[in-house]
Each structure stands twice: as C-alpha cells, then as structure tokens.
Amino acid sequence: MTREKSFRTLIRTLGERTMEPIVFIGRVVSVLPQLRNPRRLRLRETLYYLDLCGAKSLPIVLAICFLMGVVMAVNGQIQLSKVGQEIFVVDLVGFAVLKEFGPLMVALIATGRAGSAFAAEIGTMKVDEEISALETMGITPEAYLVLPKLIAMLIALPLLTVLGDAAGLLGGMLIGTTTMGIPVPTYWSRTLEVLDYMTFLLGAAKSLVFAVVVTLAGCYCGFVAQNDALGVGRAATSAVVASIFLVVIADVIITILYSFIGY
Template identity: 45%
Template sequence: MKNLVSSFGRNFVGFFQESKNILAFIGEVTEELIFGIRNPHKIKWKSTLYYMDGCGREATGIVALICFLMGLILGFQSAVQMKQFGTDIYVANLVGLSIVKELGPLMVAMIATGRAGSAFAAELGTMRVNEEIDALTTMGFVPPRFLIIPKLIAMMVVMPILTLIGDLLGILGGFFVGVVQLKLPFIAYLNQTIKAIHYLDVMESMAKAFAFAIIISMVGCYRGMNSSSDAQGVGKAATSSVVSGIFLIIVADTLMTIIFTQLRG
C-alpha cells in the first residue's frame, strides 16, 4: 500500500509538472510565432521551404495512394448495401461526404504524424544529444525561433494542400467503383457528388487539416526538445510523438466534428 501511494503521488506530481512544461512550451512557441509574423525577415525561410518540400512534396505520393484506396474500399463496402435497395447513386454522397469531412483530413494527418512528427522529434532529439540546442542558447539565439517556427509554418502550409489532394483522390476511388462496378453514368455520378458536397464541407476539411498541422508539429517538436540526451531517448521521443500525436488528433477531430455539426444545425 505504501508503494502504491508513493507511485500515485509521483505520477500525480509528474502530471502537473508535464502540464506546466507543455503550457510553457506552447506560450514560448506562440510568442516566437507572433514575433515572426511581425518580423518576417527574421524567419528562416530557407529552412521553411526545406521542410515544406520534405513534409509536402515527398508525402504526396503516399497520401494520394492511401486516400484513393480508402475511397475505393469505402465505395465497395457501401455499394454492397446500396445495391440491395436500388440506391446505387447515393454511393457518391456517402463516399464524397465521408472522405471530405472525416477520412481525408484524418488519413493525411495519420500519415503526416508518422512521417513528419517522428522526424521532427528525432531531429531535435539528436540535436539535444549533440548539445547543439545548448550551443544555440549559449550563443544568444532563441532555439524555438530557429528550430520550431520553420517546421510549424511548413506544416500549416502543406497540410491543407495534402488534404485537398487526399480528398480528390478519395472521391476518385469511389468514382471508380460507381462507374466500373455499379455501371453508373459518368455524368450522373459526377453531378451527384457535386450536389452532395457543400463548400462548407470543404472548409471544414481545411480547418481540420490546419488544426492537425499545429498538433503534429507542436507534439513532435515538444517531444524532441524534451528528450533525454542519449540514443534511447531519441527513439522514445520519436515513438511518443507518434502515439501522442495520433491520440490528440483523434480528440481534436471529435471536438471539431461536434462543433461544426452544432454550428450547421
């Protein structure tokens, strides 16, 4: 019982200490982001473009493939049920809305978490091991301004673009099922998709992508900046960034879905 109480106390204190560190990190990054907006010439745009290339262009292929297959799977599964009731044309509604409102931004966020989030954590963790972050601080530089802000801006720019690509490819996957398997007319499926998807649905998808970009970059950078100074710590930072990022993305997606649903009545 004594060990149990001691363990609970340590975990309780550790939770509040971790919460305090997270709030301090968010405040510091927000302050530097505002400073960067006021002083754009202070931002390392070369590093920002580098991360945009790594997180955006290099991820386009896998995003397109996975979202296309997701639309294909969703189309096949819905076609089986819709065909029983003679409502084949509504496969376009189901696939289009599911991809645009939920699965598109969510799948892109999962891919970005595995690629970019873990990469950010591993990069900053390695710099922590090599004492490069301490060297920047000693020389009078502000580490978040040079190490975190370029990653954050890059993710906020490329995530909505990747999500838009994922939405289009997911709809194309459902379109393939509707036209090839269900023998629906090309124009009929296209018109039904356009009719089903409202511009507010697209805006909701972009808003989720923007929020997910902030979560992925902040979690990855936080885990990397706070990793222990050894090889094992770098590995743990990369792993925890993916696990924490996926959990927070699911929570944020749930909250945003509830909010948008309530706003639209």
C-alpha cells in the first residue's frame, strides 16, 4: 500500500512538473495581444534589455564568430588540400556560418549573458515578494516581466546574428587570402556566387526561434526558483543548461525542416 501511494505521488509530481512549463507558455501567449498597444509596453525596460542582450554582447559575438570562421577555414584547408580543392573552403565557411554556426553561437552567447540574467532577476524578485506584489496590484507578471525581455531578444539576436555572420566570413577570408593565397576579389566573388539571400534569411529565421527559446527558458526558471539565495543561483544555472539543451534541439528540428524544402 505504501509503495502504491509512493508511485501515485511520483506520477502526480511528474505530471505537475510537466504541466508547469506548458502553463507558463500559455500565460505568456495570453498576454501577447498587449503588444498591439504600445502604451502598455515598458519602453525603458525594453531598451535596457536591448542594451544588455545586444550592445554589450556585440564584442564577444564578433570575437567568437571571427575565430570560428578562422577555425573552420583552417580545418577545411587541411582536408581539401589533399584533393587540390582549396577553393571550396569558401563554400564551407559561407554555408556553415550563415546557416548553422552563426545563429547557434550567437544563441549560446545570449544564453550565458541574457538567459541567466533573466532567471536571476526574476528569481530575486520572487524572493523579495515583488511578483506577489504585482499580482496584488492586478498586474500580470508575465506581461510586466517577460514581454520587454522577449521584444529585446527578438530584436537583438537577429542583428547580432547578421554581424556575427559577417565576422565569421571575414575570419574565413583571412585564412583564405593569407595561408591559401586566394586573392580577396576571388574569395569575395566566390562567396557571393555560392550564397544567396535565402541562405541568409534561413539563418536569421533560426535566430528568431532561438530568441524565443532563450527568453522563455530563462524567465521560466526564474518564476519557479525557490525563495532563497541558493534557489536564485540554481535558477540561473538551470536557465543556462535548459536554454542550451532547447536551443540545440530547436536547431536540429529546424535543420531537418530546411532539408525537406531543399535548403
């Protein structure tokens, strides 16, 4: 009888933990119509998060994406030089940066900077009972706390992705024009030849999905944080781990969908 009761308790606990993120997403979706009214948006907070997620993340994004382009070009040269086809390093770097690694690396950087910050901020507000105060005043916490972060991320991540893509291509061009001896005009013309606007748009579309995933994961971990200092720290850690896991899964799903349409 005790075992049966423990099993039922376990099933109920798992069911509740499974439903919690679904309920949270539903609450966020329910407040999205407020975006139609600009007066209800917290413009100052949106600009603050835009600076946090965008401007302050730009140097590290450019540095990492540039080095990523360098690494891919070096490894591509090592392998393609065996068959005398070094020119295809341009194709490798271009497609890999624009469609895959550019959006993915930007999302992972945003996870470390923004996702953990969102969780820590909301978790601290929960400890200080500020979220309860918002509910007492009739303010929906999801609208007050999540929407400004979501808007900022939807603006910042595509812009960072575009700049990160440019840095990655420059990193590949550096290796191509120095160690491989490809002239700059030849490298650039080959890049424009093999890449089209759809490649760029598909990568940018990924960044929009990643922005939603990172924001919701970070905010959710903050809302479910325990009411103590340790809980806030665990929430920030959980936000990073969950965001990385969900971003990778989303990347796999989107890549498979792209393959079905021939991209």
